[in-house]
Amino acid sequence: MTDLVTAARDGDREAFDELVRVTHADTYTLAYRLTGDEEDARDVVQEAYLRAYRGLDRFRGDAQFSTWMYRITANCAATHLGRRSKHRHDELDEAAGVPDLHPEHDPQLRADADDLRGRLRVALDALPPRLRAVVILRDVYDLPHEAIAAELGISESAAKVRLHRARNKLRDQLFPRRDGESRAV
Amino acid sequence: MRPREVVTLQCEDLSMSLASTAEGEGHLSRAERRHVERCLRCQAEVVQYRKVLRAMRTLRTEVIEPAPGLLADILAGLEEAGERHAVRSALSGRRIAYLGGLAAATAAGAAGAIVFATRTRRTRLAG
Numbered sequence: 199m200t201d202l203v204t205a206a207r208d209g210d211r212e213a214f215d216e217l218v219r220v221t222h223a224d225t226y227t228l229a230y231r232l233t234g235d236e237e238d239a240r241d242v243v244q245e246a247y248l249r250a251y252r253g254l255d256r257f258r259g260d261a262q263f264s265t266w267m268y269r270i271t272a273n274c275a276a277t278h279l280g281r282r283s284k285h286r287h288d289e290l291d292e293a294a295g296v297p298d299l300h301p302e303h304d305p306q307l308r309a310d311a312d313d314l315r316g317r318l319r320v321a322l323d324a325l326p327p328r329l330r331a332v333v334i335l336r337d338v339y340d341l342p343h344e345a346i347a348a349e350l351g352i353s354e355s356a357a358k359v360r361l362h363r364a365r366n367k368l369r370d371q372l373f374p375r376r377d378g379e380s381r382a383v
Numbered sequence: 384m385r386p387r388e389v390v391t392l393q394c395e396d397l398s399m400s401l402a403s404t405a406e407g408e409g410h411l412s413r414a415e416r417r418h419v420e421r422c423l424r425c426q427a428e429v430v431q432y433r434k435v436l437r438a439m440r441t442l443r444t445e446v447i448e449p450a451p452g453l454l455a456d457i458l459a460g461l462e463e464a465g466e467r468h469a470v471r472s473a474l475s476g477r478r479i480a481y482l483g484g485l486a487a488a489t490a491a492g493a494a495g496a497i498v499f500a501t502r503t504r505r506t507r508l509a510g
Contacts, residue, residue: 211465218457226449231442240453247457248464318438337406337439365402365435372438373431 203263207254214254217263218247225267231334232275234323242278246271268339272331272349279327314372321371325364332357333364392418394425401425405432 199220205213225246229239249270250257257266322330331350335341341349347357392414401419403409411419419425 211461215458215461218461219454222454222457223446223449226453227445227447230447230449236450240449240456243449243453244457244460248460251461251464314434314438315441318435318442333439337436338442340443362399362402365432366398368435369428369431372435 199263200259203257203259207257207259214251221264221267222247224264225271228268228271228334228339229275231322231338232272232327232331233279234327234330238275238278238282242271242274245278246274249274265339265341268335268341269345269349272335272341272346276331276350279331317372318368321368324371325367329360329364329367332360333368336361337365394418394422394428397425398428401428402432405429405436 199217202213202217202220206217222243226239226243229242229246230236233239233242246267250267253270257263322334325333328350332346335346335349336343343354343357343361347354350357352360397411397415397418400409400411400415404411419429
């Protein structure tokens with residue numbers, strides 16, 4: 199991969215195409231997790247590679263190419279979701295768009311809920327996009343708080359607060375409390 | 384002797400610290416540690432956070448396969464962007480050459496005018 203990055207930075211288009219071939223499924227996975235929609239994820243991935251191609255000379259090489267792509271993808275997804283929310287105000291509304299979290303109502307969800315990972319996927323989908331983005335970038339992709347804040351266009355402390363709220367919500371959904379137990383959010 | 388200050392912590396006060404501790408990032412203060420050691424509810428929370436984090440990390444290795452055609456679309460988009468860039472570069476190159484030529488012609492014209500003016504003046508003085 200390092201050789202491909204070096205060649206691509208030297209202007210070798212074939213090398214950049216090969217980088218795309220090697221990384222596009224991974225980049226798409228992140229884009230899909232952030233947007234929760236196939237079409238949006240496609241748009242985000244295409245935009246992310248265009249930005250990467252144009253900004254390749256700014257890639258310092260001290261990070262991995264995949265990490266650099268994650269940051270670009272996160273930035274593109276934030277822009278994309280922001281643009282979309284202007285048209286559909288409910289998108290970033292925390293109360294809106296929460297899917298049915300009772301697996302017994304849906305055979306597919308019931309199958310997913312068989313293991314913790316399956317239930318986690320359902321719980322992640324239920325998170326509002328702004329919370330989902332932070333917790334995925336931090337806990338799945340291991341990006342530092344600073345990078346997450348920079349790519350999402352928020353302060354580091356805001357990123358930490360969102361992360362805490364997201365983790366709380368995930369834990370509440372994966373390990374529901376018995377009646378009578380209260381929990382701080 | 385001053386009475387020892389007793390810090391009373393509620394489970395809710397520790398919520399954020401517990402998540403960071405589970406991640407291995409944060410450090411609990413002495414009072415917080417003492418609370419957790421005695422509080423089954425907080426101990427359970429740390430365990431739950433750890434389980435959530437572990438499950439989150441396993442998602443890293445999962446790949447959601449994109450629908451066929453995405454790779455071709457990305458490469459076509461790059462190709463198009465590359466061509467646009469090349470055309471823009473060629474146009475800006477021509478523009479630079481044109482402006483350079485114009486500047487050279489202007490400079491030559493100005494120099495000619497100065498030489499002509501100087502000669503005319505000398506001829507008048509000599510006459």
